[in-house]
Amino acid sequence: MTVTDVPETSGTTTFDSLNPATGEVVSTHPVHGPDEVRAAVARAREAAAFWSSLSFAQRAERLRAWGGVITRRLPQLCEVVHAEMGKPHADAQLEIVLAIDHITWAAKNAAKVLGPRRVSPGLLMANHAATVEYAPLGVVGVIGPWNYPVFTPMGSIAYALAAGNTVVFKPSEHSPGVGTWLADTFAQVVPEAPVLQVVTGFGPTGEALCRAGVDKIAFTGSAKTGTHVMRACSDTLTPVIIEGGGKDALLVDADADIAAAADAAVWGGMSNAGQTCIGVERVYVHERVYDAFLAEVTKRAQAVRAGADRGAKIGPITMPSQLDVIRRHVEDALARGGRAVVGGADAVGERFVQPTVLVDVPEDSVAVTEETFGPTLTIAKVPDMDEAVRRTNATSYGLGATVFSRSRGLELARRIRSGMASVNSVISFAAVPSLPFGGIGQSGFGRIHGPDGLKEFTAAKAIARKRFSIPLNLTTFSRPAAADKAMATLATLLYGSGGKLPRRSRR
Known part of the structure; x- marks a missing residue:
């Protein structure tokens, strides 16, 4: 990896992506600093208003179109993966096809998993209708790895997008061209706004993304780097998903x-x-x-x-x-x-x-x-x-x-x-695609993929709506003493036997 200054007076720093098999330069990319990262997040914040206003079906249509573009240009993306991280074309194709499958699953299932659904209000609140739904967080930052530069970050990117968020993606410095390729192809199917953006650079660029006001960070990498990500996010209480290493x-x-x-x-x-x-x-x-x-x-x-x-x-x-x-x-x-x-x-x-x-x-x-x-x-x-x-x-x-x-x-x-x-x-x-992906211990926490992965990029919204009045109104200072007595009687009927152990367990 080489770092150089761009000859222009802008003072922008660039770095070369190198072919690990030959050492040859594959491509050159800018090192984005804190100001540029904050600007990307600000653009994503504006774009979030457009993207979240679309229906699940409308977002699904765009995501399926993106999957179609990737599929039709599969050999091209395989070559970028092969050149930047060295894996054979067949292995690159395997991870890309799996990523397309995940895009398709997220697009198809987001409405079913995240849409409004009725839940039981229970006996005490039987006069209410209870509903839960999942709202997008806003802007999600994704810090991706180099070993599976398409499949792994797509487990966060596709699910965050399907849930209605915009994404700022920081790919590994070893595979920046893959990240740029993904963002460019997504822009072809969503030209209205910068819904998916890429920032490139090294560790400081990732730290800048953590501190740039995103609503969540999804990180994949080593446990040691994961602690740095958590530390950077802690200043603003930015929640994180950590997918660390393993010794499987x-x-x-x-x-x-x-x-x-x-x-x-x-x-x-x-x-x-x-x-x-x-x-x-x-x-x-x-x-x-x-x-x-x-x-x-x-x-x-x-x-x-x-x-x-x-x-x-x-x-x-x-x-x-x-x-x-x-x-x-x-x-x-x-x-x-x-x-x-x-x-x-x-x-x-x-x-x-x-x-x-x-x-x-x-x-x-x-x-x-x-x-x-x-x-x-x-x-x-x-x-x-x-x-x-x-x-x-x-x-x-x-x-x-x-x-x-x-x-x-x-x-x-x-x-x-x-x-x-x-x-x-x-x-x-x-x-x-329907199974959650993630670990415990030093391997991290949080989940991508499946229903759990979709929910990771949302906030649960609970709504209780009163349908009719009942005599036992407990949420008022004017309730009579009879109401308190009735509540105690009802609680005894409903829950009073719950503490009794089976006869054989009494010792």
Whole structure:
């Protein structure tokens, strides 16, 4: 990443987006400062009046049109993703198609999830009609990552737009061209106002967005950066959604389909060069099938190669500083008694990391405790699934998880401390638009996707409307003593038996 001053007298600073596989300049973008970010938010605030005035159906029509534009220009966007962050075109296409599916779901379901609905007023307020609806917040700031520069931020952008908000999007400095492309194509279907805008730059630009008066921030990135985002937002009590990192585990039970589990482990751990927050980093295998599973993983991992050519299955490490993290994790695992059955310390190159599978790694090694974010797996043998669950949960992270078991999959998935889980498949929860996406612990809080994701970008509005008068009017200073007596009698009838324990429970 290089930063330069624009020759003009404006003094504007720019930076280059670099191809991580070659180091070549892909595009040049401005570094937006606080004044420019505030101006973008002000424009978004004005645009919010137009966008929120549209009906759900009208917004859905625009969002579907945007999805159509992205679909028709799919190869072009794939090339931008490939050039900026290095993943193969096929992987870029996968994340973009999933993002289009989420746009479509949000457009279709926003009215049903967020529109006015009647709720029961209860017996005490039976003379009222009770209604709840969800109003857009106004302007939402989205700070996106580089590893899935379309799919991940779209989980916030599309849902915020469908809910009636305008959006100011700050893409990663490693993928600014993707963000600009998305905003430009959206402007083609919504030319009336700057409903979706992009600001580019580094950390200070993101901090400026947090302080620019937006109504909510949706952030995806590391837990450490998430604390900085929360700190910047705290000054103005701006609410945040944090999607942090993970150290996701895959559990393989004795009755699992070994070939399918091994395929899932290798794809879940190696795809996108391991640069996936919900990717597989740890594997716990029942001792009865450990040898067969390890042999299958070894065979499959050896067939995966990192490179820049079309025959390569995975691309480069996008962020150069991550190479040192991956190297440190592998070297620590080996120094502490671990063995590399595929790859090893020499697998970490200057731009690419070849797949690495580690066994016999101590549980307190950094390769097990810290997020590696590279194409590596640690595989451990366990005596039973109780031990697998215990080790899985022995982390401060809690994003996703995977379980392979024919008979106990759902049970084990529920016991894992995570926001999401897949059974007999890997990362499938992210591809289901109606499921919420998010974690717990150091993996963050709040949800995108699904009904929960739509509601994250709204404020619930409760309305109680009196339909007729009743003798028992409790909200007046002129109520008689008889009304208080009647209220006590009614409460006793309704709730008086609620505190009684069943006879067998009285001890």
